[in-house]
Amino acid sequence: MKFKTDPKKDPLFCMAPWTHTFISPQSERRLCCASREKPSYIQQYIDQDGGDMSDKLYQPLSLEEHWNSDYMKAIRLKMMNGEPVPECEICQSQRLHIYTYKDYFTKALFAHLLDKVEDATHADGSTDWRPRSFDYRFSNMCNFKCRMCGEQLSSAWEHEKKQAGFWSPKDQPWMIPEVRDKIDKFTEDVVEKEFDAAVERGDLEEIYWVGGEPSIWPKHWETMARIIEKGDAHKVHVRYNTNLALISWKGKHLFKDYLPPFKSYQVCASIDAAGKIGEFVRTGLEWNKWLEHFESGVPFIKLRGPDSLVMDLTLTLPGLFGIEELLDHALRLNVKMYVKIVFAFDPSVMMSPLALPKELLVPYLDKLIKRIEPKINQKTMVLLETLQALKERQTFMEEYPNWKDGFVRGRNFMQDLARLRGDGTRGRLRIEDIFAEEPEILRWWEGKYL
Numbered sequence: 001m002k003f004k005t006d007p008k009k010d011p012l013f014c015m016a017p018w019t020h021t022f023i024s025p026q027s028e029r030r031l032c033c034a035s036r037e038k039p040s041y042i043q044q045y046i047d048q049d050g051g052d053m054s055d056k057l058y059q060p061l062s063l064e065e066h067w068n069s070d071y072m073k074a075i076r077l078k079m080m081n082g083e084p085v086p087e088c089e090i091c092q093s094q095r096l097h098i099y100t101y102k103d104y105f106t107k108a109l110f111a112h113l114l115d116k117v118e119d120a121t122h123a124d125g126s127t128d129w130r131p132r133s134f135d136y137r138f139s140n141m142c143n144f145k146c147r148m149c150g151e152q153l154s155s156a157w158e159h160e161k162k163q164a165g166f167w168s169p170k171d172q173p174w175m176i177p178e179v180r181d182k183i184d185k186f187t188e189d190v191v192e193k194e195f196d197a198a199v200e201r202g203d204l205e206e207i208y209w210v211g212g213e214p215s216i217w218p219k220h221w222e223t224m225a226r227i228i229e230k231g232d233a234h235k236v237h238v239r240y241n242t243n244l245a246l247i248s249w250k251g252k253h254l255f256k257d258y259l260p261p262f263k264s265y266q267v268c269a270s271i272d273a274a275g276k277i278g279e280f281v282r283t284g285l286e287w288n289k290w291l292e293h294f295e296s297g298v299p300f301i302k303l304r305g306p307d308s309l310v311m312d313l314t315l316t317l318p319g320l321f322g323i324e325e326l327l328d329h330a331l332r333l334n335v336k337m338y339v340k341i342v343f344a345f346d347p348s349v350m351m352s353p354l355a356l357p358k359e360l361l362v363p364y365l366d367k368l369i370k371r372i373e374p375k376i377n378q379k380t381m382v383l384l385e386t387l388q389a390l391k392e393r394q395t396f397m398e399e400y401p402n403w404k405d406g407f408v409r410g411r412n413f414m415q416d417l418a419r420l421r422g423d424g425t426r427g428r429l430r431i432e433d434i435f436a437e438e439p440e441i442l443r444w445w446e447g448k449y450l
């Protein structure tokens, strides 16, 4: 199949449909974690609208059924013809990051394959290539309940919602016990086996460990040990999004023992703010323990480069108040930061800085920028750039005519969570304690703009 575009110059072209595969903890397959696709039976936070999903059944696809499906073939053909792929809108609009996931696959990880795509693609868009990069979320097992996350990606959230009765079979069909059992069985019988087969064939070039929390999955540690044992580690790049809950397994340390044999690695240690504010945003976080685990990996940075261990931030509204302290730690440790903005496709996402009205957001960001700008360095520059870019974004008030309804729903939900989690007790902050630093923001939270 011949290109009708130049894949090296075309801003719409991406290598992921030829190289990468993703499955969610609920068995939804996707091009990657940044694509917005039609759900098969449950909508994920980033998906396109799936319409009424209540009549959809859990009918998961194996990788073989998915990889050269009509859907995947059509996407490859569109990309080779230089046509936009609606599912890839996130990369095209740079909506979440100022650097895109597409560039990672196309310009970095698989640039060496660009010249071979034509030969690897048949006229109907099918390919003989197998995926060589896996983002397989074997489970939602996670010990944290980050407030911008949810039950799909955290078993702790799932448990909390079940206990509190904050779920329904219509909204979370995957939490129905019979469906949950089917998911577990499919994961064990199909998902784990197809991944294990790729490991055994030795044709993996990348694994993205993300969850759930991969560091508490035995599957993660066993796979890493198996790749090392097979002598294939030198061919494989490993990438993590981890809360650093566990950094050793069976007496061996992640940075000292598991990672060194790999071709390269990148550990994105999720953190959104330092100290008590960080613990507010990421329920379950013990800041001092996190810092200790992070620091244990820092000496290895000099061996594997500045991207081998980074502080990976998601900018949230309460998190902004603890970001300067986090920056100070990044500067002290001389480490890099990566920064993204919390997903917000709905005006009820009160964890988003964009929930603030512009007349409060911009002056607050200006103050923050003024404080951090003099100390920012090259490794943390992206924080400054993202804060500056945030000022230009549409706020919920500007984007959503129904923002008031979103505000009320979102705040009610946050207040329910605060009660459930005992905010304000046992040394835990309340969101009001955080916002109190900026009285106008506190007044907005109390409903001044409604």
Ligand code: SF4
Pocket: 013, 014, 015, 016, 017, 031, 032, 033, 034, 035, 036, 087, 088, 089, 090, 091, 101, 102, 105
């Ligand atoms: S363009 Fe972006 S969203 Fe689309 S497949 Fe590539 S990385 Fe994923």
